[in-house]
Amino acid sequence: MTLPVPAHIRSLVPYPPGKPMEELERELGITGVVKLASNENALGPSPKALAAIAAALPGLHRYPDGSGFYLKKALAERLGVEATEIVLGNGSNELIELLAEIFLAPGDEAILSHPTFLVYQKMIQARGGCAKVVPLQDFGHDLAAIAGQVTARTRMIFLDNPNNPAGTVFGQAAFRDFLAQLPAHLLVVLDEAYVDFVSPELAWDSVAYRLAQPPVAILRTFSKAYGLAGLRIGYGVMAPEVSDLANRIRQPFNVNTLAQIGALAALADREHLAATLAMTREGIARLAAGVAALGCRPYPSQTNFFLVDLGRPAKPVYEAMLHRGVIVRPMAAYDLPSFLRITPGTPAENERCLAALAAALDPARP
C-alpha cells in the first residue's frame, strides 16, 4: 500500500536510530561504553536540578504550567527582556520546528549553510520548503554568500553560532553588517546551542537583535552546557510578534513539569556551569594534543566538541573505536568523510578515547 502523502514527506530520511548503550554493550560483549558523540555534558546534570526534580515528582499527576511562568521570569531577568519575548520548547529542536511551521509555506525558500545542524534541513523539507545551501568558507558561515542568496521568496535564514560541526563563530560586527544587507520580510534564526562555551574574547550579546529588521530569533538550550539533554528543554528569545505566533501554534503543554523545574534550578547553579566549562576546555586541550600526537589534525572549537581530520576514511576508525567501547561521531553525514567529531568527557574517558583512537589507527598495536 502506498498512502497518498506529499513527496516532500515521503523523501524525508529518518534520524539515524542510535541503540541504547546497554544494547550496544550486550552486542559487543563489553561494559563501560564511553559516549563522546552527542555533545552531552559528561559531568552530568546539576545536583541542584536533580534535587528540584526529585522534589517535584509527587506532583506529576498535574498538567505542567503551560505558561512556563517561573522559568520565563528567571530567563527574562537574566537576559534583560520581557517574559513575553521568551518561548519555551521541548528542546530547541521544537522551536526550530515551530518557527519553520510559522514562516514556511510550500515552495518558500530557507537558506542554510553546509555543513550545519542537520535538523534545519529536515524541518524545511517537512514544510515543503526549498532549502538553499551555502557552503561554509574556511569552516565558517559565509555570511556574504548567504545574503547574496536572498530572494523575494526567502522566509528564513538558519545560522548556528557556534557552528555544529565546525565549532567556529562569527562576531557581532560581521552579524550586524550581514543583517544590514537583508530585507525585512524574513526571519533569521540564530541558534546559540553552544553559546556558553564561547571564550570571553569572542562572546557577544545577541539578544538585542530580536528586535532588529529583519527580526532575529535567538535559540538556546539546556541540553549542552546545562547537562539536561534527556529532559528536552530549550528556549527562544523573539520579538513579541514572533513569540505571539509561536505561542499560538505550540501545544499548550509542550514543556513538561520536570523540564521546567530542572531548568530553573540548573540556571541558578553557577558552580555547575563553571565546572562544566573548565572540564570542557581542559578536555578539548588534552584531546587535541593527544590526537595531534597520533598524527591527526584537530580543529580549534568554541564549543564542547571539536573536529579531527584523520587524513583517511573515518568510518573504519570509528568502528574500531566502537569495538573498544568508545563512541565518537563519524562525519560522513556532514560530507566530511575523513573527520570525526569528538565531545570531551571526564579525564578518564578522554584517556580511553585516545587509547582507542591510537589502537584504531594502528591495529598492530596491543
Ligand SMILES: *Cc1c(COP(=O)(O)O)cnc(C)c1O
Ligand atoms: C545540540 C544542538 C541543539 C540542541 O537541541 P535540543 O533540542 O535543545 O536538545 C540545537 N542546535 C544545535 C546546533 C545543536 O548542536
